[in-house]
Each structure stands twice: as structure tokens, then as C-alpha cells.
Amino acid sequence: MTTSAEPRSGRTTRWRPEMPAWSGPLLALPLIVMVAIFVVIPLVGMVIGSFGEGFDLSAYTEFLESAAQRKALLITFRDSLIVTALALVIGSVVAWNLRVTTSRVLRAVLWTAVAIPFLMGVVIKNYAMSIVLQANGILSRIWEALPFTEGKINLMYTPTAVVIGILYSLLPFGIMALVVAFNSIDPELVRAAESLGASRTRALLSVILPLGAPGILAAGALIFMLSIGFYVTPVMLGGADAPFLATLIQRQIFIMYDNQGASASGTILIVAAIVVLVAAVCVVGTRRLKRAMS
Amino acid sequence: MTTIPTRSAARQARAEAAASTERRGSSVELTNVTKRFGSFTAVDDVDLSIAPGEFVTLLGPSGSGKTTILRMLAGFDVPTSGSIAIGGREVSRMAPAARNIGMVFQQYALFPHLTVRENVIYGLRMHRWGREEREARTTEMLELVGLAHLGGRRPAELSGGQQQRVALARALAIRPQLLLMDEPLGALDRALRVDMSEEIKRLHRETGTTFLYVTHDQEEALLLSDRVAIMREGKIRALGTSEELFERPPTKFVAEFFSNSNVLDAAEIDATGDQPVVTYGGRSVVLPAAADVAGIAFQPHRARVVTEREPRPDELLITGTVKEVLFMGMLHQIVLTDSTGKRLVVRTSGEDARRLSTGDAITLAVRSGDLVPLRAEA
Amino acid sequence: MSAATTSPAPRSRVGARIGDGITRWVGRIILIVSIIFTVGPGILVVLLSFSTSEYIQFPPTEFGFTQYESFFTSSTWMNALWLSLWIALATAALSLAVAIPAILAIQRTRMPGRGVLLGLGVSSMLIPVSAYAVALYGLYSATDLLGTHIGLVIAHALLSVPLVLLIAGSALSRIPRELDLVAMTLGASRARAIIGITLRLLTPAMFTTGILAFLTSFDEAVLVSFLGGVGLVTLPKAIFDSVRYGIDPAITAIAGTLILLSAILMLVRTLIERKSR
Numbered sequence: 001m002t003t004s005a006e007p008r009s010g011r012t013t014r015w016r017p018e019m020p021a022w023s024g025p026l027l028a029l030p031l032i033v034m035v036a037i038f039v040v041i042p043l044v045g046m047v048i049g050s051f052g053e054g055f056d057l058s059a060y061t062e063f064l065e066s067a068a069q070r071k072a073l074l075i076t077f078r079d080s081l082i083v084t085a086l087a088l089v090i091g092s093v094v095a096w097n098l099r100v101t102t103s104r105v106l107r108a109v110l111w112t113a114v115a116i117p118f119l120m121g122v123v124i125k126n127y128a129m130s131i132v133l134q135a136n137g138i139l140s141r142i143w144e145a146l147p148f149t150e151g152k153i154n155l156m157y158t159p160t161a162v163v164i165g166i167l168y169s170l171l172p173f174g175i176m177a178l179v180v181a182f183n184s185i186d187p188e189l190v191r192a193a194e195s196l197g198a199s200r201t202r203a204l205l206s207v208i209l210p211l212g213a214p215g216i217l218a219a220g221a222l223i224f225m226l227s228i229g230f231y232v233t234p235v236m237l238g239g240a241d242a243p244f245l246a247t248l249i250q251r252q253i254f255i256m257y258d259n260q261g262a263s264a265s266g267t268i269l270i271v272a273a274i275v276v277l278v279a280a281v282c283v284v285g286t287r288r289l290k291r292a293m294s
Numbered sequence: 295m296t297t298i299p300t301r302s303a304a305r306q307a308r309a310e311a312a313a314s315t316e317r318r319g320s321s322v323e324l325t326n327v328t329k330r331f332g333s334f335t336a337v338d339d340v341d342l343s344i345a346p347g348e349f350v351t352l353l354g355p356s357g358s359g360k361t362t363i364l365r366m367l368a369g370f371d372v373p374t375s376g377s378i379a380i381g382g383r384e385v386s387r388m389a390p391a392a393r394n395i396g397m398v399f400q401q402y403a404l405f406p407h408l409t410v411r412e413n414v415i416y417g418l419r420m421h422r423w424g425r426e427e428r429e430a431r432t433t434e435m436l437e438l439v440g441l442a443h444l445g446g447r448r449p450a451e452l453s454g455g456q457q458q459r460v461a462l463a464r465a466l467a468i469r470p471q472l473l474l475m476d477e478p479l480g481a482l483d484r485a486l487r488v489d490m491s492e493e494i495k496r497l498h499r500e501t502g503t504t505f506l507y508v509t510h511d512q513e514e515a516l517l518l519s520d521r522v523a524i525m526r527e528g529k530i531r532a533l534g535t536s537e538e539l540f541e542r543p544p545t546k547f548v549a550e551f552f553s554n555s556n557v558l559d560a561a562e563i564d565a566t567g568d569q570p571v572v573t574y575g576g577r578s579v580v581l582p583a584a585a586d587v588a589g590i591a592f593q594p595h596r597a598r599v600v601t602e603r604e605p606r607p608d609e610l611l612i613t614g615t616v617k618e619v620l621f622m623g624m625l626h627q628i629v630l631t632d633s634t635g636k637r638l639v640v641r642t643s644g645e646d647a648r649r650l651s652t653g654d655a656i657t658l659a660v661r662s663g664d665l666v667p668l669r670a671e672a
Numbered sequence: 673m674s675a676a677t678t679s680p681a682p683r684s685r686v687g688a689r690i691g692d693g694i695t696r697w698v699g700r701i702i703l704i705v706s707i708i709f710t711v712g713p714g715i716l717v718v719l720l721s722f723s724t725s726e727y728i729q730f731p732p733t734e735f736g737f738t739q740y741e742s743f744f745t746s747s748t749w750m751n752a753l754w755l756s757l758w759i760a761l762a763t764a765a766l767s768l769a770v771a772i773p774a775i776l777a778i779q780r781t782r783m784p785g786r787g788v789l790l791g792l793g794v795s796s797m798l799i800p801v802s803a804y805a806v807a808l809y810g811l812y813s814a815t816d817l818l819g820t821h822i823g824l825v826i827a828h829a830l831l832s833v834p835l836v837l838l839i840a841g842s843a844l845s846r847i848p849r850e851l852d853l854v855a856m857t858l859g860a861s862r863a864r865a866i867i868g869i870t871l872r873l874l875t876p877a878m879f880t881t882g883i884l885a886f887l888t889s890f891d892e893a894v895l896v897s898f899l900g901g902v903g904l905v906t907l908p909k910a911i912f913d914s915v916r917y918g919i920d921p922a923i924t925a926i927a928g929t930l931i932l933l934s935a936i937l938m939l940v941r942t943l944i945e946r947k948s949r
Contacts, residue, residue, distance in 0.1 A: 010763075013371065013391045014387050015369060015388055015390075016372065016385050017369065017370050017371060017372065017853070018781065018782055019780055019781045019862070021781075021782075023777070023781055024781030024782070024783025024786065025777070025783055026777075026778050026779040027773035027774065027777035028774045028777035028778070028786070028789055030769065030770040030773065030774070030790065031770050031771065031773075031774035031790065031833070034770055034826070034829070034830065035789075035792045035793055035795075035797055035831070036858050037811075038682045038808070038811070038827070038830055039792065039796050039830065040792070041797070041811060042804075042807035042808050042810060043807045044786075045807065045810050046806055046807040047811055077898060089702070090702055090705075092704040093699050093703055093706070094703060095705055096704075096841065097699075097703055098941040100784075103727055103859065106940065109707060110707070111948065112711070113706065113707045113711050114710065116710055116711055116714045117710055117714070118679020118934050118938070119931050119934040120714060120930065120934070121890065121891025121892070121893070121908050121930060122891060122893055122894075122908070122933075123891070123906075123908040123911045123912050123915075124717065124891075124911070124926075124927045124930055124931070125713070127717070127911065128713035128714065128717045128774070128927065128928060130914065130915070131713070131716065131717070131720070132713055132716065139805070142745075150863075159902060168710070168713070170708070171706065171709075171710060172710070176325075179763055198692055199688035199689065199692045200690065200692040200695060200696070201688070201691045201692050201694075201867035202691075203694070204758065204886075205680060205907075207913060207940055209686075222696040222798075225722060225798055225800065226800070228800050229799070229801045229802045229803055229804075230746060230800075230802070231801065231802045231805070231893075231894040231897070232800070232893045232894060232897075232910040232912065235912075235916075236912070236915060236916070238734070242793065244802075245802065246801075246802035246894075249764060249802050249803075249805070249806055250897070250898075253809060253898070255804070259810065262806045262809075263804075263806060263810065265806070266802070266803035266804075266805075266806035266807060267803070269800040270800065270803045272800075273798065273800055273803075277798065294711075347698075368853070368857055369853075369856070370853050388854065390853065390856040390857040391856050391857070391858075391861065392859065392861045395855075396857065396858075397854065397857050397859055399850065399854075401848070401850075403848065403850045403851055403854045405851065405855075405869060407872060408875065409875055416855070416858050416860075417858035417859050420855075420858050420860045421858075421859045421860030421865070460909070464858070468858065561908065
């Protein structure tokens with residue numbers, strides 16, 4: 001006959017419902033080590049390295065003096081803002097449709113559309129874009145086919161191409177972040193507003209937009225932060241004429257052996273990202289930001 | 295009025311025949327148990343003694359500390375001070391596995407990736423039962439709760455009531471000395487709750503394990519337990535059998551929370567002298583001796599509607615105005631406000647009740663024997 | 673309430689309706705354009721991969737598998753493919769090994785600083801990647817990790833770890849804590865309860881995040897460019913280099929294959945997610 005559950009001997013040592021205090025640091029140790037060595041140290045090293053020996057600001061003043069560097073700086077931030085604006089507008093439309101549509105077909109199509117750019121690696125995406133944008137590409141063919149236009153258009157190696165390319169990569173992110181933002185908004189509010197006399201447009205702008213503003217801001221911050229760091233797209237689609245800071249960095253490291261300059265460029269990017277992040281957090285609050293990012 | 299479900303005589307007989315007289319339960323002793331979370335005292339110096347095989351309910355509103363006590367018994371929390379003993383052994387520093395308890399939650403906490411059978415057998419595996427005994431015991435438990443045919447299903451495929459039964463089977467499989475239940479019926483609908491209450495009572499009888507049950511539902515407590523401990527704000531305010539507490543609530547809180555009684559405040563009572571004299575509406579009535587009377591209570595069904603006939607000398611008279619008359623099948627429920635503005639509820643089957651409507655004057659009579667003296671809050 | 677609530681003048685109502693119409697059409701156009709924009713290029717590439725012409729031609733006139741042939745028979749491409757696969761696999765393994773214990777520590781213990789740790793762990797995803805590349809370049813060149821397999825795997829893992837922390841972390845938060853405690857009341861030791869119950873329930877999330885980590889590494893091109901030196905040529909790097917010297921049709925076949933591979937993995941991921949619900 002089996003023993004009924006006898007209490008095990010030696011189990012009267014001190015019992016705590018939580019996991020033992022040493023287990024946390026132990027489990028987290030790999031991550032701690034990894035982050036310390038491969039995130040914190042390199043970043044700090046880079047920022048310090050940008051000042052060269054002693055407190056040398058030359059790498060930074062170069063941004064003011066050299067036209068090429070100024071151009072990279074300007075294009076990076078300007079075009080990232082354009083990308084962000086476009087992504088927010090288009091993304092909001094798509095995300096709102098996903099929120100309110102009852103059509104299963106539309107929903108499936110939209111989700112597929114969102115997922116597809118994820119399936120292609122960044123290189124393939126830009127490769128596809130280059131095919132579309134080049135002198136003999138689709139866009140050009142369509143342009144030619146239109147009755148009121150002449151000649152071919154070649155968007156390759158222009159800032160426009162880079163904007164389109166980055167948008168292609170980041171639009172899915174934006175849509176997903178905006179879907180999260182809109183999830184907490186009740187579509188019934190539009191109907192409520194309309195029943196009170198507002199037009200659809202008015203309802204959307206005066207009710208939905210303010211409610212979604214925090215989430216939209218968070219999404220925008222995310223898109224901007226990701227956009228300024230892009231490398232493959234500006235190189236493949238923008239070339240030398242539409243350089244991003246990343247293009248510049250590549251030259252600084254591999255062609256000019258200017259590590260200090262590269263570090264300075266990198267630091268500028270990081271500072272910009274931090275500024276945007278802090279601004280977003282202040283305006284929106286950390287919890288919303290975290291939610292938007294999941 | 296709570297209706298206690300009746301069982302057919304046959305079922306009753308069978309159940310009694312099957313009931314094992316072998317008591318497997320252990321006693322439970324809580325001594326000066328206190329639990330503080332930061333500055334918040336969840337359990338405040340509680341003493342409680344539970345006899346082997348008893349069915350005791352901790353009843354109280356949320357925040358009263360009842361769930362915390364359960365968790366400390368299970369080992370999910372550690373008391374700030376005081377001692378907890380199960381079967382005479384001090385367990386507050388003992389791991390849950392060693393305490394030989396079973397636990398059932400409101401949200402079932404079944405292992406979602408295991409089948410019903412695997413869920414029930416889990417404890418047996420952990421306690422290293424032999425293979426044959428494990429299988430036999432699992433089958434026995436599943437039959438005990440009536441789920442033998444669902445052994446291969448996953449919890450997600452079962453209804454709420456079925457999941458709860460699996461939880462019970464799993465908890466009882468290892469023959470625990472003590473079964474802890476934390477509002478297990480809270481997530482079920484009403485009809486199911488009644489059925490499951492019967493199940494639980496039956497399981498208690500058939501296993502003889504000590505049951506400690508936590509709920510905020512006064513009806514469940516009435517139905518199921520041998521004794522009820524009414525808790526509020528971390529302390530036990532009253533302890534007794536269901537009948538005792540229901541018919542003769544000791545304090546105003548118990549009277550209102552548990553016993554559905556009407557409560558008249560102390561202001562209307564003259565408590566000086568050996569026997570308290572209750573004066574109300576110009577009439578006085580003497581209560582049987584009781585010390586420290588802070589109020590009196592009476593059950594809704596203990597009040598009579600009187601008309602012109604002279605009330606008896608030992609009856610308390612209450613006059614008021616009818617606010618609502620509700621027809622409840624066997625009884626009428628009358629809500630009225632008395633001359634002091636207090637809201638009272640009366641249930642009666644009398645003819646007079648039928649003729650009353652909102653706005654009518656009404657006079658109630660309550661016999662002094664049915665007036666329950668209430669202590670002040672401890 | 674004043675009784676002077678007049679209905680809006682007919683003119684402004686018409687104006688509002690026209691405004692609405694415009695909004696609706698603008699919305700629709702944006703929707704359609706964005707669908708074409710996102711879906712189009714992918715389909716285009718896949719279509720082109722079956723074209724047999726020597727140069728990119730749209731619409732393709734002949735169809736065949738020549739591009740795929742040249743892809744699979746070329747040793748350069750194949751080497752790059754295998755390298756990508758093995759690095760991606762190692763990345764997935766490393767990311768899981770680092771992040772899964774970490775989420776246990778963050779969510780299930782009272783370790784001080786766990787919020788900060790989560791923030792830091794996720795930060796590598798938020799840093800502009802080219803800045804991060806510079807930073808790592810500095811570290812790697814000082815420690816001789818440039819062009820090494822392990823260096824690249826670590827770098828890729830740093831990009832994937834945030835995903836695992838967030839997604840598997842979210843899955844872990846949905847596993848009730850009581851389950852472990854229940855298992856312990858039934859006699860299990862704490863280790864047995866955590867491994868047998870909680871981790872077991874976390875397995876689908878581990879699979880999906882593993883796949884995501886794999887894909888992140890497989891498609892990654894920036895860190896490879898900066899840290900891979902001359903020797904480490906993963907598939908994206910190979911395509912990247914080749915493209916800068918002109919558009920090679922064979923690449924469409926590669927693209928087609930990669931799209932297919934990714935699609936399969938994403939499908940597997942969705943199936944796992946559905947099943948675990």
C-alpha cells in the first residue's frame with residue numbers, strides 16, 4: 001500500500017514564497033554581461049572617442065565646415081522627418097481602417113500588406129525598390145505611359161528614392177504601432193460625434209485624432225529614431241548624391257580611416273535619438289511608449 | 295430567505311452509506327497571526343482553531359484578510375508574526391510541498407498543457423507514488439468527481455464547473471490533511487454554484503479532510519460549513535455555527551452582513567439596569583438579560599404586521615410607512631421606513647400584507663424573544 | 673438650456689458632405705496606394721525571378737528557372753547562404769540563452785534594478801543601427817573581433833535580444849504565477865515547478881522568438897558590412913556588394929528564395945502562436 005503523502009524530511013528550512021535572492025542576478029547574468037560589454041562600453045567608448053585625444057571638438061566642427069558633412073546631416077534629419085510624416089499619415093489611415101473595418105477580406109489584405117516587407121530582408125527590399133525606381137523600371141514605364149508626361153524618370157540616387165525606400169521598410173512598424181494606439185479608441189465615438197452633428201471629417205479630426213495623439217507621437221518618435229540610423233537604403237538607393245549620416249560613417253571608417261569623425265557622427269545620431277525619446281516620454285509617458293513598442 | 299437545496303431521500307441514503315468515517319483531516323491552529331504588507335495590515339493578530347475534519351468558512355468582504363490567511367496556510371505568503379500549525383506541526387517556515395495540503399482557486403489554476411488525467415496525477419507523481427497506485431488513485435478521484443469519461447481532455451475544452459471539479463480531484467488526490475479553497479465558485483453561474491456546493495459538501499463527507507473555505511458570499515457559507523468565521527479588516531469578528539450566527543448574530547456587522555437582519559440602533563435602547571429595556575415608538579419591552587447591548591436585531595420573517603388587535607405585552611411595536619411591497623411567491627416582502635426614518639425589511643405571508651400598498655401606514659410587532667441583542671463592535 | 677438650437681445652414685451641410693466625400697476618397701486612395709506600395713515590389717521580384725532574360729525586363733517575356741539555377745550552382749552564393757544560415761542559427765540560440773533566463777529574473781524575482789535591466793536590454797533595438805555599428809567597430813577593432821564568426825553572432829544577438837525580451841516577456845506575463853505555487857503544493861520542488869510548468873508553457877513563445885531572432889540575423893546587412901571585414905560574406909552582404917556594381921538578375925532568384933523561406937518561417941510562427949492559444 002502506498003504511503004499517503006508523507007511530508008518530506010528536512011524541508012523545514014526557511015521557506016520563502018519568492019524565488020531566492022541569488023537567483024535573479026544569476027539568471028540575468030548573461031544579459032548583464034552582454035549589455036555591459038557590448039552595449040554600454042562600446043557606446044561610451046564611441047562618445048569618448050569622438051573627442052579624440054583630450055577634449056578635441058574638431059570632429060564636430062567639421063560638420064559645420066565641410067559641405068559634404070553638412071549635407072549628410074541635413075539630408076538625414078530632413079528626410080527622416082519626411083519619412084515620419086508620411087508614415088504617420090499613411091499608417092494612420094491603414095491602422096484606422098484595420099480598427100473599424102468589418103470586411104474580413106480587407107483585414108486580411110491589409111495584414112498581409114503589412115507583413116510582406118518583413119519577409120524580405122532589408123537588402124532585398126531595397127533591391128526591389130531599385131528595380132521599381134530605375135530608369136527602365138516600373139515607375140518610369142508608368143510615367144511614360146501617362147499622356148501628359150515626357151521622357152523617363154530615374155529616381156535612383158536621389159533623396160526621393162531614399163525616402164521611398166525607408167518608408168517601405170518602416171511603414172509596417174508604423175502601422176503596427178498605430179494599430180496599438182488605436183486599439184484603445186472606441187470607433188463608436190465617431191458615430192456618436194456624427195449623431196451630434198459633426199461631419200465624418202470633423203469627427204475624425206476632433207475626436208479620434210486627439211485621443212490617438214499620444215500613440216501617434218510615440219509611433220512617430222519610434223519611426224524617426226529608426227530612420228536616422230538607416231544605412232543600406234541610403235547607400236543602395238541614394239548613393240553619393242543623397243547621403244545619410246550612415247553613408248558618411250562608412251566613408252569615414254573605411255576610406256578616410258577617420259575613426260574620430262565616425263565616432264562623432266555616431267554620437268550625433270545617438271544624441272538625436274535620445275532627445276527624441278526623452279521628448280516623447282515627456283509628452284506621452286513611459287507606459288504608453290512601452291505599449292506602443294510591443 | 296436562503297433556500298437550501300433539498301436532496302432526494304435516496305441520494306441522501308446512498309451518500310451516507312458511502313461516507314467514510316475514517317477522519318483524514320488534521321487540525322489547524324492559528325495563533326496571533328499577523329501579516330503586514332508595508333504599512334497595510336492585512337491580518338491583525340488572528341487566533342483560530344479548527345478541529346480535524348471540520349468544514350470552516352472564512353467569510354468577509356474583500357480586503358478582510360481571509361484570502362491572506364489561506365495563502366499563509368498554503369505557504370504562498372509568510373506571516374509577519376505568529377504561528378501556524380497544521381496537525382500540530384508548525385508550518386510557517388515549511389515549503390508548500392511538505393505541508394500536505396491541497397488548494398483550489400477561483401480561477402482553477404489547472405495546468406493548461408496537461409490533460410485532465412495528467413493534471414490529477416501530477417501530485418501523485420511528485421510524491422513518488424508507484425505507477426499502479428497512481429493510475430488507480432487517479433481513476434478513483436475522477437470517478438469521485440464524476441469526470442471519469444473526460445480524462446483525455448485538456449482544461450480549455452471543459453466548462454467552468456468541470457474545470458473546478460478537476461481542480462478538486464487534483465487537490466484531493468494526494469490525500470491532503472487540509473483542503474484550502476479560495477472562492478472556488480466565484481466564476482460559476484448561479485445554477486452551477488448550487489450544484490457544485492453540493493459536490494463540495496459531499497466530497498467533504500466522503501473524504502473526511504479538513505476543509506477551509508474562503509468566500510464573500512454569505513449563502514455559500516451558510517450552506518457548506520460547520521462553522522463560520524466572519525472577518526472584517528483583518529480580524530475575526532465572529533465565530534460560530536451557521537445557525538448560531540444567523541439566528542443570533544452577536545454584533546451589528548454580523549447582523550447586517552451575514553444574517554439579513556434588521557438592526558435598530560442603541561439610541562432607542564435603555565441599557566441601564568439588569569435587563570435592557572427597549573423603548574420604541576412609545577412602547578417598552580424588556581429583553582432577556584444581556585450585557586453591553588448596543589443595538590437589537592430581528593429577522594425579516596420574525597415581524598408580524600398588526601392591525602387593530604391589541605399587541606401582546608411582550609411585543610415591540612414599530613410604526614412606519616410602506617415604501618414597497620414585493621410579491622415573492624410564498625411570502626411578501628415589505629420595505630418600510632419607520633418613524634425614525636430607518637429602512638426596515640419584513641417578510642410575511644399574512645393576509646394583512648396583501649392589502650398593503652405604497653404609502654400606507656403600517657405597524658409591526660416583534661416578540662421580545664425574537665429580538666437579538668447586539669454587542670458593540672469588538 | 674436655450675431653445676435657440678438651430679440646425680446648421682444648408683450650405684455648410686453641403687460643404688461638410690463634400691468634405692466628407694473628399695476625406696473618404698483620399699482615405700481610399702491612400703489605402704490602395706499603400707497596399708500596392710507594400711505588396712507590389714515583393715510580387716514583382718518573385719515574378720522577375722522566373723524571367724530568363726539576361727537583364728531586368730518588365731514585364732518578363734520568357735519564363736524559366738535559369739536564375740534559380742545560376743543561384744544554386746554558384747559557389748559564391750551558396751557559401752554565402754550557408755554562412756548566413758549558420759550565423760542566424762547561432763544567433764537564435766545565443767539570443768534565447770541570454771534573454772529567456774533574463775525575463776525570468778525580471779518578472780519572477782525581486783532583483784533590484786530589474787526595470788533598468790529590461791530597459792538596457794531593449795535599448796540596442798532603439799539605437800540607430802549605424803551609430804551602433806560605429807560603436808561596435810571601435811570595440812571589435814580593439815579586441816580583434818572584426819571579421820570573426822563569434823563577433824558577428826554576438827552583434828546579431830544584441831539586435832535580437834530586445835525582441836525576445838519583449839515578446840517572450842509578454843508571453844511569460846500571461847502565464848499565471850500561481851501555477852508554479854500550485855505545483856509546489858502538489859509536491860514539486862521549485863526548480864521542477866518552474867522548468868516543468870512555466871518554461872514548458874513558454875515553449876511556443878521561445879520558438880516564435882527564436883524564429884524572429886533567426887530572421888533578424890539572416891537578413892541583417894549593416895553590422896555585417898561594418899564588422900564582417902573582408903572574410904565574412906553573408907548572403908545579404910553578397911547581394912549588397914553585387915548590387916552596387918549593377919543589377920544582376922540572378923539576385924531576383926535569391927530574393928525569391930529568401931522571400932519563400934521567410935514566408936515559411938512566418939507561417940510556422942503563426943501556426944505555433946495559434947496552437948498555443
